[in-house]
Amino acid sequence: MKEKITGGEALMRSLEHQGVKTIFGYPGGAIMPVFDALYDHRDKLNHILVRHEQGAAHAAQGYARVSGDVGVCLVTSGPGATNTITGVADAMIDSTPIVVIAGQVGAGLLGTDAFQEVDLVGITQPISKWSYQIRRAEDVAWAVARAFYIARSGRPGPVVLDFAKNAQVEMTDYEPVDVDFIRSYDPDPETDPKALAEAVRLINESEKPLVLVGQGVELGNAQEELLKFVEKADIPCGCTLLGLSAMPSEHPLNKGMLGMHGNLGPNVKTNECDVLIAVGMRFDDRVTGKLETYAKQAKVIHLDVDPSEIGKNVPVDVPVLGNCKRTLGMLTELIQPKKHTAWIDSFRQYEQQEFDKVIKPEVYPAEGPINMGEVVNAVSEATNHEAVLVTDVGQNQMMSCRYFKFTKNRSVVTSGGMGTMGFCIPAAIGATFGRPDRTVCAIMGDGGLQMTMQELGTIMEQKAPVKMILMNNNYLGNVRQWQAMFFNRRYSFTPMMNPDYMQIASAYGIPSRRVIEREELKDGIKEMLATDGPFLLEVCVVEEGNVLPMTPPGSSVNYMMMDLDC
Amino acid sequence: MENKTLYTIIVHSENIAGLLNQVTAVFTRRQINIESLNVSASSIAGVHKYTITCWTTADIVEKVVRQIEKKMDVIQAHYFTDKEIFQREVAMYKVSTPEFQNNPEASKVVRRFNAHIVEVNPVFSIIEMVGMSDEITFLYEDLKRLKCVLQFVRSGRIAVSTSCFERVNEYLAHREERYNKGL
Numbered sequence: 164m165k166e167k168i169t170g171g172e173a174l175m176r177s178l179e180h181q182g183v184k185t186i187f188g189y190p191g192g193a194i195m196p197v198f199d200a201l202y203d204h205r206d207k208l209n210h211i212l213v214r215h216e217q218g219a220a221h222a223a224q225g226y227a228r229v230s231g232d233v234g235v236c237l238v239t240s241g242p243g244a245t246n247t248i249t250g251v252a253d254a255m256i257d258s259t260p261i262v263v264i265a266g267q268v269g270a271g272l273l274g275t276d277a278f279q280e281v282d283l284v285g286i287t288q289p290i291s292k293w294s295y296q297i298r299r300a301e302d303v304a305w306a307v308a309r310a311f312y313i314a315r316s317g318r319p320g321p322v323v324l325d326f327a328k329n330a331q332v333e334m335t336d337y338e339p340v341d342v343d344f345i346r347s348y349d350p351d352p353e354t355d356p357k358a359l360a361e362a363v364r365l366i367n368e369s370e371k372p373l374v375l376v377g378q379g380v381e382l383g384n385a386q387e388e389l390l391k392f393v394e395k396a397d398i399p400c401g402c403t404l405l406g407l408s409a410m411p412s413e414h415p416l417n418k419g420m421l422g423m424h425g426n427l428g429p430n431v432k433t434n435e436c437d438v439l440i441a442v443g444m445r446f447d448d449r450v451t452g453k454l455e456t457y458a459k460q461a462k463v464i465h466l467d468v469d470p471s472e473i474g475k476n477v478p479v480d481v482p483v484l485g486n487c488k489r490t491l492g493m494l495t496e497l498i499q500p501k502k503h504t505a506w507i508d509s510f511r512q513y514e515q516q517e518f519d520k521v522i523k524p525e526v527y528p529a530e531g532p533i534n535m536g537e538v539v540n541a542v543s544e545a546t547n548h549e550a551v552l553v554t555d556v557g558q559n560q561m562m563s564c565r566y567f568k569f570t571k572n573r574s575v576v577t578s579g580g581m582g583t584m585g586f587c588i589p590a591a592i593g594a595t596f597g598r599p600d601r602t603v604c605a606i607m608g609d610g611g612l613q614m615t616m617q618e619l620g621t622i623m624e625q626k627a628p629v630k631m632i633l634m635n636n637n638y639l640g641n642v643r644q645w646q647a648m649f650f651n652r653r654y655s656f657t658p659m660m661n662p663d664y665m666q667i668a669s670a671y672g673i674p675s676r677r678v679i680e681r682e683e684l685k686d687g688i689k690e691m692l693a694t695d696g697p698f699l700l701e702v703c704v705v706e707e708g709n710v711l712p713m714t715p716p717g718s719s720v721n722y723m724m725m726d727l728d729c
Numbered sequence: 730m731e732n733k734t735l736y737t738i739i740v741h742s743e744n745i746a747g748l749l750n751q752v753t754a755v756f757t758r759r760q761i762n763i764e765s766l767n768v769s770a771s772s773i774a775g776v777h778k779y780t781i782t783c784w785t786t787a788d789i790v791e792k793v794v795r796q797i798e799k800k801m802d803v804i805q806a807h808y809f810t811d812k813e814i815f816q817r818e819v820a821m822y823k824v825s826t827p828e829f830q831n832n833p834e835a836s837k838v839v840r841r842f843n844a845h846i847v848e849v850n851p852v853f854s855i856i857e858m859v860g861m862s863d864e865i866t867f868l869y870e871d872l873k874r875l876k877c878v879l880q881f882v883r884s885g886r887i888a889v890s891t892s893c894f895e896r897v898n899e900y901l902a903h904r905e906e907r908y909n910k911g912l
Contacts, residue, residue, distance in 0.1 A: 284747060285747075285750070288747065288750060288751050288754070289751070289754050289758070292801065293801045294747075313801060344908045345801070345802075346804065346901055346904050346905065347742070347743055347801065347802050347803055347804040348801055348802075349904065353907075469799070470795055470798070470799075471792075471795035471796055471798070471799045473795075474791070474792075475792060475795075
């Protein structure tokens with residue numbers, strides 16, 4: 164006879180069966196039976212108590228992004244559940260595998276506006292890959308297995324499990340369940356051999372091909388396959404924000420970042436190439452600029468695992484469906500080795516132009532206050548370009564992604580699609596648990612830091628070795644830059660009064676240092692990296708610094724402003 | 730502006746609570762009005778079939794269908810123009826029996842549209858009609874002109890495609906086959 168256990172205990176065993184080791188959570192009334200069960204599983208399930216449920220969701224995201232495993236969140240019903248929603252939406256648009264398990268009132272109370280009841284499934288259906296309410300203890304094992312399968316397979320994404328309290332306490336038989344097939348869901352759609360042949364023909368005949376590298380390469384673990392493909396065909400590449408670490412920054416074929424604040428070369432060349440090969444990316448408007456003029460001269464080949472991405476924004480000539488690890492491998496086998504030396508050399512003039520007009524003054528200024536790009540570059544160098552970069556959102560993010568260099572895969576954790584301010588600190592905490600062997604540098608601004616500042620408490624309690632670099636400019640800098648450019652310098656509510664961040668760090672027992680002078684910057688970074696555990700390095704940077712170059716919203720991708728006349 | 734066409738979208742999904750919401754949310758997000766919607770059990774056990782009509786462009790309907798298909802428990806979604814389907818609606822017209830019987834035009838109208846009288850009592854009668862959308866409207870207008878209509882209701886469209894097999898059966902068989910081969 165099988166042993167009877169509670170639904171809460173079944174959840175613990177199901178999580179262990181899925182290989183979960185770390186949970187980010189926060190207890191509350193409607194999830195108490197689960198936390199009670201967790202008390203006996205502390206040896207196998209490391210629960211990290213966050214300070215706000217939003218932090219739990221972002222920490223799960225950070226964990227997932229660096230490790231490739233599913234991040235897990237455990238929260239209570241009502242406000243506990245709704246507080247995770249920014250993280251769920253963020254994980255959806257950035258294809259991050261997380262499973263959020265939230266308490267819910269007992270099934271008998273559903274629909275009665277009971278205390279801390281919220282229609283979580285209804286709220287999260289449009290922003291999650293799957294959302295499901297567990298009302299019976301016997302459904303726990305199946306629901307958890309299905310949740311993890313859905314979160315991690317195909318195009319990954321967030322799954323929400325709404326766990327009614329009666330199901331947490333009721334007794335059930337437990338047997339481990341595995342789900343590896345859902346008939347309505349194809350995680351690796353078949354590749355049309357005709358499309359593949361057509362892609363091969365276009366690539367072989369191309370004189371000026373360009374590859375757009377997206378996060379799909381990292382999600383599909385296809386980094387090696389990508390390099391083999393582009394090296395055999397000798398194709399220059401541009402990376403999306405989330406695809407930055409999918410190939411080494413210094414690889415000769417890596418021509419830099421795409422998009423609004425990306426590098427001039429790949430943006431200009433997008434409108435010059437004859438074949439555009441997009442790999443695991445979704446033609447976000449921040450990448451394409453004005454769609455009407457985007458790569459109109461090129462034949463577009465799109466490799467993606469999600470059929471709904473094909474032709475969503477940019478018309479596609481040849482869709483190559485399927486996991487790009489598989490499809491890149493097939494392409495590499497079929498294409499001819501080629502050299503595109505003249506085409507690749509033609510990037511150089513744009514690299515030089517960008518270096519002279521933007522990079523040199525930003526990263527190597529002779530005088531004046533410290534620049535943001537300078538800080539990022541110094542941190543990247545000091546970590547030998549091997550660290551995990553976690554950013555917040557805004558100027559700090561764009562500067563970080565422009566000037567940080569990557570040598571290892573899965574090294575960039577940033578909120579791309581949602582642009583969630585406050586993402587940095589909790590995501591960085593998650594990253595330290597996802598890859599405890601790596602240095603995690605969290606670069607943020609003074610606005611974003613204050614949005615999830617309470618997670619300093621989590622850092623303190625866990626001694627999470629987050630190297631926090633605060634680039635403080637006393638402004639909500641990105642909005643200020645837009646106000647300067649498009650709103651006649653009317654700085655409506657972007658100047659911000661700041662607290663003494665060193666005092667805050669000290670209250671949490673986190674060592675810190677403030678750097679104002681350029682001469683101190685390298686020493687400050689050295690001290691931060693030499694310190695065991697967390698550290699807050701506050702760098703007072705130029706107040707009205709601007710991120711350049713820039714494709715203004717609504718402009719063509721090949722038009723980038725190199726300076727601001729305002 | 731591209732010209733809008735009336736499209737019929739046929740969706741097959743697992744029979745799971747909340748899925749209708751997810752399907753209609755795709756239309757809401759793109760600000761597309763659903764003209765009619767019918768959801769009922771399909772010929773496959775446990776599979777529901779949706780017939781949805783809306784006015785939109787070829788480009789948008791393609792994207793809408795892909796977004797619907799992306800939902801976890803949606804099996805397949807396809808779109809059709811009127812030429813590619815056989816479609817019907819059903820309507821019921823409740824008329825006042827005295828008014829209806831006093832007007833010699835009335836029964837001629839009913840016969841002309843090939844509608845049926847399915848209930849007669851001293852107070853009201855019910856006429857039922859199965860047909861194309863326009864015909865149902867025309868019958869309503871004719872009866873209204875005779876001033877005898879008390880109530881009128883019409884269903885959403887239901888449709889079958891003109892191809893000779895159900896694509897969803899093939900799809901499900903193919904999915905099972907691939908899974909069993911370990912692909």
